[in-house]
Each structure stands twice: as structure tokens, then as C-alpha cells.
Amino acid sequence: MIGLFEMIVPNFSRASDALWTSIVQTLQMLFGSFTVSFVLGVVLGVCLVVMRRGGILENPVLYRIVDKVIDTIRSVPFLILIVLLFPLSRLIVGTAIGVMGAIVPLVIGTVPFFSRQVETAVSEVDHGLIEASVAMGLSPIQIIFRVYLRESIPALTRVTQITAINVLHLVTLAGAVGAGGLGDFAIRFGHQQGLRDLMWLTIVIILVMVSIIQIVGNIVIKKTTH
Secondary structure: OHHHHHHHOOOHHHHHHHHHHHHHHHHHHHHHHHHHHHHHHHHHHHHHHHHOOOOOOOOHHHHHHHHHHHHHHHOOOHHHHHHHOHHHHHHHHOOOOHHHHHHHHHHHHHHHHHHHHHHHHHHOOOHHHHHHHHHOOOOHHHHHHHHHHHHOHHHHHHHHHHHHHHHHHHHHHHHHHOOOHHHHHHHHHHHHOOOHHHHHHHHHHHHHHHHHHHHHHHHHHHHHOO
């Protein structure tokens, strides 16, 4: 088995340390940025639902402001966003490069996308349940947690799954501008040094990560769907 692997990836031994480091960096950027993005995205997504006209916390003015800010950030290409946020990254984490430097643009680039996904998922909750909860005297906070979020767990898991895969792609893309990770590894070894086997190995590793995210997400969806 080892011999077969060495035949398929003959240059693995010369770059194995760099590959393991890149995998760790990718996972750090993925989990670090997605954890923050998940919290902010859920908050903003729910706010968009409850603040719209007819919502339990109706506030059209604030809704329009949040709505426009999200759409504006979403329209900026990610590579340009990284460069634009160099000063902010330095201010918040002290650097604009490496794993820590990538966290800020990854979060800001992910939150608008994820919040729209959350808005769509939460909007699917039966409005009759909301009306019944209001009639029962539940507070807005209780309705948000007991009805909106609880009833939309399968849909939220599905959009979380999609967003996590999207973040993995952004993490890989961030490697092109000094963030490290598998994207940087593929460029340095696969492209610049012409080691095509390492390029394909990088692709396989990313596909495995995507598959794991999909498998975990599908398990959660299956267990929470009723």
C-alpha cells in the first residue's frame, strides 16, 4: 500500500512536513473563521427575519440598513476584500498575513453569505406557529429560540453545511495572498515547482474535507428532521 502511494505521489517525501503544516493551517482558518461567522451569521439572519415588515420585532429602517450592508459586502470579490481589509486585520490581530491575518477577511467575507442563508432557512418556519406563540404570550426572545431556531434546525444544518464548504474554498483561495494553508502549498509546490502529483494530492485532501463536512451535515439533518 505504501509502495503504491509512493508510485502515485513520488514527491510526497520531499514536501511532507510542509503538507502537514498546510493541513493544520487550513483547519485553523476553517474552524476559527467559521465559528465566528456562524454566530454572527445566525444573529444577523434572524434579525433580518424578525425586523422585516410583519416580523415580531418589526423595524423597517434598521432592516433596510442591515440588508444594504450585507448586499454591499457580498458584491465585493473575496481577493479584493482581503486586500481592502489589510489595515483592519493589522488593527484587530496585529498582522495581515498568515493564519491570523486571514481570519478577519474570511469572517467578513462569509457572514453576509451565511446570514442570507440563515434568513432563508428561518423564513421557512410555519407562520402559524409564530402566531400561536405570540397568542400564548411568549416573548420575542422565547419565540426566536423555541420556535424560529428550534424548528429550522434541519434547514440551518443544510445551509451551515453549504457555508462550511464555501469557507473551505475561501481558505484555499486565501493561500494565494500569503495566508498559508493548502492553497499556498498547491501554488508553491504544485505550480511554481511543477510537482503535479502534489497538486493532485492537495485536491484529493480538499475533496476529503468536503466529504467529511457533507457526511456530518447529512447525519445531523437526518437526526433532526421530523
